[in-house]
Amino acid sequence: KNEVEQSPQNLTAQEGEFITINCSYSVGISALHWLQQHPGGGIVSLFMLSSGKKKHGRLIATINIQEKHSSLHITASHPRDSAVYICAVYGNQFYFGTGTSLTVIP
Amino acid sequence: EAGVVQSPRYKIIEKKQPVAFWCNPISGHNTLYWYLQNLGQGPELLIRYENEEAVDDSQLPKDRFSAERLKGVDSTLKIQPAELGDSAVYLCASSPYVGYEQYFGPGTRLTVT
Numbered sequence: 001k002n003e004v005e006q007s008p009q010n011l012t013a014q015e016g017e018f019i020t021i022n023c024s025y026s027v028g029i030s031a032l033h034w035l036q037q038h039p040g041g042g043i044v045s046l047f048m049l050s051s052g053k054k055k056h057g058r059l060i061a062t063i064n065i066q067e068k069h070s071s072l073h074i075t076a077s078h079p080r081d082s083a084v085y086i087c088a089v090y091g092n093q094f095y096f097g098t099g100t101s102l103t104v105i106p
Numbered sequence: 107e108a109g110v111v112q113s114p115r116y117k118i119i120e121k122k123q124p125v126a127f128w129c130n131p132i133s134g135h136n137t138l139y140w141y142l143q144n145l146g147q148g149p150e151l152l153i154r155y156e157n158e159e160a161v162d163d164s165q166l167p168k169d170r171f172s173a174e175r176l177k178g179v180d181s182t183l184k185i186q187p188a189e190l191g192d193s194a195v196y197l198c199a200s201s202p203y204v205g206y207e208q209y210f211g212p213g214t215r216l217t218v219t
Contacts, residue, residue, distance in 0.1 A: 004148075031205055043149070043197065043210040086148050090205040093162060094139075096148035 003027050006087050006097035013104050019074040021100045023087030026068065034061050034072050035086040037099070043086070046072075077104045108132070110211035112198050118217045124186035127214045131179070131200030138175060139208065140183050141197040149197055155181065156204065188218045 007022045023032070034046040047054050047061040049070075054061050058081075060073040074081055082104050087097040111130040119125050131138050136157055141149035152171065154162040157178035166173065170189070175181040185192055195215050199208040 033207065035210075042212045043199075045207045045209065048207045088148070093154075094151060096150070098146070098148050 003095040004097040006100050010101045015106050017077050019077050021072045023070040025089045027091045029089040029091045031090045032070050033088040037084045079104045112211035116215050122187040127183045127196050129181045129198030135200035137201045137204045139199040143195045190218050193218045
């Protein structure tokens with residue numbers, strides 16, 4: 001049983017499209033993290049949130065604690081956004097999703 | 107500010123050989139994590155340190171894996187003896203406190219032949 005489920009697993013979009021990646025979790029948490037991993041690259045933390053919504057540039061992350069669900073949105077997607085996006089939650093330990101592989105085509 | 111440093115970046119060894127990985131976290135970060143990441147998977151926690159104390163090592167295969175964090179700063183992760191199934195990327199991450207934003211190192215890609 002996976003404590004964190006992400007959807008979709010794979011996503012291909014045309015440059016400029018609005019993208020949504022979803023994360024559902026089954027444990028009680030104090031924080032949810034969105035991470036980005038480029039092919040062959042390290043992992044970078046994009047957001048840490050425990051309620052509401054956060055925005056960094058073209059990236060927006062929302063969380064609904066009652067529904068145990070979070071979404072990561074990318075507006076005006078660009079090929080450099082191509083990466084794996086990982087959702088992780090922290091309750092008494094970290095649980096990681098398996099990631100969503102995003103490819104943005106020019 | 108320097109990020110999390112790991113070495114080596116790549117390591118190829120034969121099975122049954124020992125191997126060690128080193129991690130230098132961001133200065134002042136109390137919490138240090140070692141993760142294993144297989145291709146196409148998310149990171150899996152091996153061990154978490156709060157300062158020099160290992161507070162979560164439940165997923166560490168203790169028959170062959172060991173770790174230490176002397177003086178609550180640098181950490182090493184050792185595998186002895188290595189098995190073919192240990193081939194993976196070993197990631198180190200640090201954060202100011204547990205549950206806070208983690209900063210990941212570049213990882214060590216281990217290949218066991």
